[in-house]
Amino acid sequence: MSKIINPKEGYNLYADNYQNDYRKLESFDNGEFLKLLPENVDTAVELGIGDGRIAEKVKAISSRFIGIDISNRMLENCLKLHGNIELINADTDYSIPLKSESADLIVAYFLFVHIKDAKGLVEESYRVLKQDGVFLFNLIHQKKPPVLKAGKEKFKIKSYYHIPSHIEEYLDYFWFKWERFDTLDGKFWVSKIYKAIKM
Numbered sequence: 001m002s003k004i005i006n007p008k009e010g011y012n013l014y015a016d017n018y019q020n021d022y023r024k025l026e027s028f029d030n031g032e033f034l035k036l037l038p039e040n041v042d043t044a045v046e047l048g049i050g051d052g053r054i055a056e057k058v059k060a061i062s063s064r065f066i067g068i069d070i071s072n073r074m075l076e077n078c079l080k081l082h083g084n085i086e087l088i089n090a091d092t093d094y095s096i097p098l099k100s101e102s103a104d105l106i107v108a109y110f111l112f113v114h115i116k117d118a119k120g121l122v123e124e125s126y127r128v129l130k131q132d133g134v135f136l137f138n139l140i141h142q143k144k145p146p147v148l149k150a151g152k153e154k155f156k157i158k159s160y161y162h163i164p165s166h167i168e169e170y171l172d173y174f175w176f177k178w179e180r181f182d183t184l185d186g187k188f189w190v191s192k193i194y195k196a197i198k199m
Contacts, residue, residue, distance in 0.1 A: 002147045002154045007114045008091070010157030011050070011071035013150045018051055018074065025053070025110060028140055028191040029183045033109060036136055036181070036195050037061055041104035045128070047092045047121075048111035052078040055085060058107055066103075068092055093117055096124045103128050108137035112167070113159045122170040126198055135176065135196040139164055141189055164192050175199050 011018070034057050042063045049055060049067030051074050059065040059082075068088045069075050075087045090097045093115050096106075106125050115121050125135045145156040164180075171178045171194070178196035182189050 002156050004145065004156045004158050006158050008070045010148070010155065011069075012073040013153070013155065014148050014157070015051065015071060015073035015077050017148070017150055018053075018077075022053060028110075029138065029193060032181060032183060033136070033138055033191075033193050036193060037107075038105060038134055041134075043103045044105040044107065045096075045098065045103045047096065047106060047108040047125075048114070049078060049085075049087070050074045052082040052085065054107075054109055055082050058105075059085065062105065066098070068096070092121060092124070094120070096128050098128050100127050101130045104130055104133050106133070106135045106137075108135075110138065110140065112137060112139055112162055113142055114157070115162075116160055118160075118162045118167060119170045119173075122167070122174055122176075126174045126176065129198040131198060133198045135194070135198070137194055137196075139167060139192045139194075141191070167194070171196050 040061050044058050044062035045066045046058050047068050049069045066086045068090050070091045072089050075089055088097055106129060112118060139162060143161045145159040147154055147156055176196035177199050178194055181193040183191040
């Protein structure tokens with residue numbers, strides 16, 4: 001039986017293996033997420049940047065790009081892979097360490113699955129975004145964490161399944177105007193992408 005560990009410990013342990021998952025992760029939405037990025041913004045923030053899997057795409061549309069992640073090992077790999085990026089080591093399950101109304105775009109790709117307080121993250125994103133700022137994020141249909149392997153060690157990273165209708169209630173509560181884009185596998189959804197605008 002594989003042990004379940006917290007995201008910080010888990011991604012520090014798994015950081016050097018993470019690139020092996022790129023293809024699998026991209027299969028959830030078939031590239032649709034990145035198509036929803038705005039054409040250009042002043043300040044973009046990626047929550048859960050990891051090793052920078054989509055960093056170049058977000059960086060390319062922004063004048064200033066900030067990446068935040070709980071795992072210092074993932075951030076070290078991000079710098080190795082992508083050079084000079086402004087990075088912050090922080091746990092966004094509690095707060096986003098940025099000033100209010102300081103960002104034009106917040107991206108959270110495959111992050112909600114590791115966030116316990118989803119309503120808190122929606123509220124913090126609203127606080128940090130400027131008026132008309134965009135919060136782009138996805139939910140994945142993962143009710144149990146997968147078994148990961150690093151060296152001889154097998155483990156699972158603690159995850160949370162958020163019911164989409166609850167997330168939508170939070171978006172409405174904080175006065176976001178939002179759209180949802182579903183990726184289906186037959187009759188079942190595998191990914192839901194949300195583009196929410198701060199009103």
